[in-house]
Amino acid sequence: MTDLQAPVWVADRWAYDYDGRPRPFVHPLRSPAGHTLTVDAPADHPWHHALWFTIKFVNGDNFWEEYDRFGLLHQRGRPSLVEQADGAAELSGMVDWVGPDGGDPVIEEQRTLRHVPLASDAYAIDWEVSLRPAVDVVFDRTPFEGWGGYGGLTLRGRPDWHDTRLLADDGTCHDRLLGVSGRWCDLSGPVADTGAEAGVLFCDHPDNPRHPVPWYASCRAATYGDDGWSNFVNAAFLWHDPLPCAAGDTLDLRLRVVVHDEIWDRDRCDQAWAVWTAGDEQADEGATS
Numbered sequence: 644m645t646d647l648q649a650p651v652w653v654a655d656r657w658a659y660d661y662d663g664r665p666r667p668f669v670h671p672l673r674s675p676a677g678h679t680l681t682v683d684a685p686a687d688h689p690w691h692h693a694l695w696f697t698i699k700f701v702n703g704d705n706f707w708e709e710y711d712r713f714g715l716l717h718q719r720g721r722p723s724l725v726e727q728a729d730g731a732a733e734l735s736g737m738v739d740w741v742g743p744d745g746g747d748p749v750i751e752e753q754r755t756l757r758h759v760p761l762a763s764d765a766y767a768i769d770w771e772v773s774l775r776p777a778v779d780v781v782f783d784r785t786p787f788e789g790w791g792g793y794g795g796l797t798l799r800g801r802p803d804w805h806d807t808r809l810l811a812d813d814g815t816c817h818d819r820l821l822g823v824s825g826r827w828c829d830l831s832g833p834v835a836d837t838g839a840e841a842g843v844l845f846c847d848h849p850d851n852p853r854h855p856v857p858w859y860a861s862c863r864a865a866t867y868g869d870d871g872w873s874n875f876v877n878a879a880f881l882w883h884d885p886l887p888c889a890a891g892d893t894l895d896l897r898l899r900v901v902v903h904d905e906i907w908d909r910d911r912c913d914q915a916w917a918v919w920t921a922g923d924e925q926a927d928e929g930a931t932s
Contacts, residue, residue: 651724653732653758656766656902657694659722665709666716667738668692669756672798674841675764675904678834682801687867691799691875694900696772698794698881700783701749704742707794712743716752732758740774750776765903767919770796774894782894783885790866792822792859792882796898798843799867800830800874807832807862807874812855812916814909819866822857822882827916830862830876831906844901845876846916851896857882 650658656675660683661667670693671679681693690709697716699707706714722736733755740750757769785791800807809817812825820828826849831842847856859879867873878898880886888894899919907915 648721651722651734653724653726653734653756654730654760654766656758657768659734659756661718661722664692665690665713666692666695666697666706667718667754668695669768670694672843672902674834674839674902675766676839676841678837678839678841680800680804680834680841680843680902682799685799685802685867688799691797691867694768694796694798696754696770696796698782699785700781700794701740701742702778702780703783704749706740714740714742714749716740717748722754730758730760734758747777749778749780750774761901761915764905765901765915767915768900768902769897769919770900771897772895774888774896775892776888776890778890779887780890781885781887782881784879784881787822787859787882792857792879793877794881795856795878795896796845796900797877798830798845798875798900800843800872801835802871802874803835804841804874805833805835805872807872809860809862809876810907810909810912811858812909812912818861818863820858820860822859822879824855824857826855827912828858828860828876828878829907829912830860830874831903832862832872840904840906842903842905842907843876844903844907844912844915845878846899846901846919847878848897848899849920851880851898852886852894853880853883856880
């Protein structure tokens, strides 16, 4: 029996688990204060893997659930990790999307996760994927009818992360978001019995297809789980329609996941999104000046 390679730890705050898994993922994801915020493979949905990226259907093959026939995401060897003196780090590698029948990958994915220290109470993971299909593909989802619409970067938070709330970028708070578009979405609340508060802010990049992205999210058990809180957030870029991609073309997606202490308000979330995207705007201006 082959021993699994250990997850790759980054900044003692999150671990990238990839070897021998149906798809690679980040778990645990810890707050700046050190509290674990994620759950892997909960009993109600064991294919939920903490913080992970996949798409429901590729040419009709299921790459989301893990029962019957489903596709796999194979990390191509141990990802590289480059750490810098200022605490920043970059983890990168190739991921092969292999269909239920095996064979050659239908998609080759270049995946990069960048750890970005922001402040004493916050850090970011910049999650970037470049999907290059070997054949013409259609990325798709189950249309929403009580459930569905999901695909893309997703978080499943621990069930004892109680009294959480979802904050949309218009400043309104919700228990659920069903296809509501926005630049960002924040999940925050008290962490179990620690006496601490923490949150995870998802940010969608303006260069992504279908920005601002529709959010499919729930913090209460009405969506996922029979006990506790569901704490589910998905940047559901396929919510309204499937997306075709020709062989040899690429689908590029960039999202920032800001992990923070305390419960952030709209101004703090707006600022975090603006700081992230400002660098790209300045670079574009410089290139055309």
